[in-house]
Amino acid sequence: KQEVTQIPAALSVPEGENLVLNCSFTDSAIYNLQWFRQDPGKGLTSLLLIQSSQREQTSGRLNASLDKSSGRSTLYIAASQPGDSATYLCAAFRNDYKLSFGAGTTVTVRA
């Protein structure tokens, strides 16, 4: 069974600081890994998907890395803004295409 862990559970940083969000998974035989953002009372918004053959993926201020051998993915958000405040979730695709989600990291960016 795939277990996905996100540490820390919550993070508060001043505006402008870079964010580093961690995701670890127990089964290295993942298919892909996807990062999401969830705002309070809303659904999940897709941020990035990293295929198992890739080591990183970039979109604007966001960069996600994947190290299957160590069972880790990291989401970097450069120059954080108050609008980045949300809960960030990572999800590992299993070979049957179902996703196992972490509990998320709740980020607060202070103006």
Next chain:
Amino acid sequence: GAGVSQSPSNKVTEKGKDVELRCDPISGHTALYWYRQSLGQGLEFLIYFQGNSAPDKSGLPSDRFSAERTGGSVSTLTIQRTQQEDSAVYLCASSLTGGNPIYFGEGSWLTVV
């Protein structure tokens, strides 16, 4: 449509009643997922549809829960004889095929009183 559409967005029902939640996936997406998110909890897998294949129902918590997908598009999640512990946000997602990025709807917030 442009995104995954779910209805109703909010539903308050009395314990013991049946409810139906609807999901309209992104056009052309063959994979469809239902997840449940209880207050302060993580996402719990419920069911997965892929094209015309038999759905993976391994996450349905009890036989009171069922889902169908008609014509490979719209899906309905039905909860019979609702219980208070069924109160949660029910999230639907779709993807082009299994393994591609998945996109979520805004969810259906269910409250059982």
